[in-house]
Amino acid sequence: xxxxxxxxxxxxxxxxxxxxxxxxxxxxxxxxxxxxxxxxxxxxxxxxxxxxxxxxxxxxxxxxxxxxxxxxxxxxxxxxxxxxxxxxxxxxxxxxxxxxxxxxxxxxxxxxxxxxxxxxxxxxxxxxxxxxxxxxxxxxxxxx
Numbered sequence: 001x002x003x004x005x006x007x008x009x010x011x012x013x014x015x016x017x018x019x020x021x022x023x024x025x026x027x028x029x030x031x032x033x034x035x036x037x038x039x040x041x042x043x044x045x046x047x048x049x050x051x052x053x054x055x056x057x058x059x060x061x062x063x064x065x066x067x068x069x070x071x072x073x074x075x076x077x078x079x080x081x082x083x084x085x086x087x088x089x090x091x092x093x094x095x096x097x098x099x100x101x102x103x104x105x106x107x108x109x110x111x112x113x114x115x116x117x118x119x120x121x122x123x124x125x126x127x128x129x130x131x132x133x134x135x136x137x138x139x140x141x142x143x144x
Contacts, residue, residue, distance in 0.1 A: 001026055001041045001057075002033055010050040024052070035066045042070045064094050071103050078110035079142070083128050084120035087135050095139045104141045112142050 003014040003026075015024035045055045057074070059067050071077070077098065081087075098104050114132065116125060136142050 001045075002029060002037055004041045004044040004048065005037070011045065011048050011052045011055055012050045015052070023056075026055075035063075039067065039070055042067070043073050046073060061090050061094060064090075065097055068097055068101060071098065071101050074103075074108070076108045076110050077103055078113055080113045080115055081132065082120065083114055083116045083125050083132075084122045086128065087132050091135060092139055095142050099141045112136060 001014070003009045004011070011026065012024070015026045017024050042057065045057075048055075058080075061079075079091075079094070081091075095104075098109075103109065114129060116122065122128060
């Protein structure tokens with residue numbers, strides 16, 4: 001996305017297609033980017049004159065707080081949780097931060113999605129789902 005900071009660059013020029021993924025993808029830079037640069041690039045998605053109608057931005061839970069300044073500008077949110085990862089204190093912290101920034105309203109909050117990746121199988125997936133549901137029950141703002 002840092003390519004958007006260059007003059008006359010658009011999302012469709014930065015994306016590539018990969019087999020097994022329906023939409024074009026813009027990958028993160030090989031070298032870690034400065035969060036300030038990413039924060040400058042993300043709002044450009046809103047005004048990008050690209051044939052692409054939508055952009056999905058994936059942010060790691062542990063970095064989510066760093067991107068708080070741009071959340072209010074985004075169209076909608078959801079949290080995608082890999083069941084192979086145990087829930088921890090970062091999840092409630094993210095919920096509180098999103099609620100505090102008024103990002104969990106019915107128009108923009110699209111819910112909490114649990115997924116599993118075939119390369120990360122988990123034998124105790126149902127137990128983890130139960131732990132996650134118990135944690136989510138404490139944060140009704142995360143439910144739709």
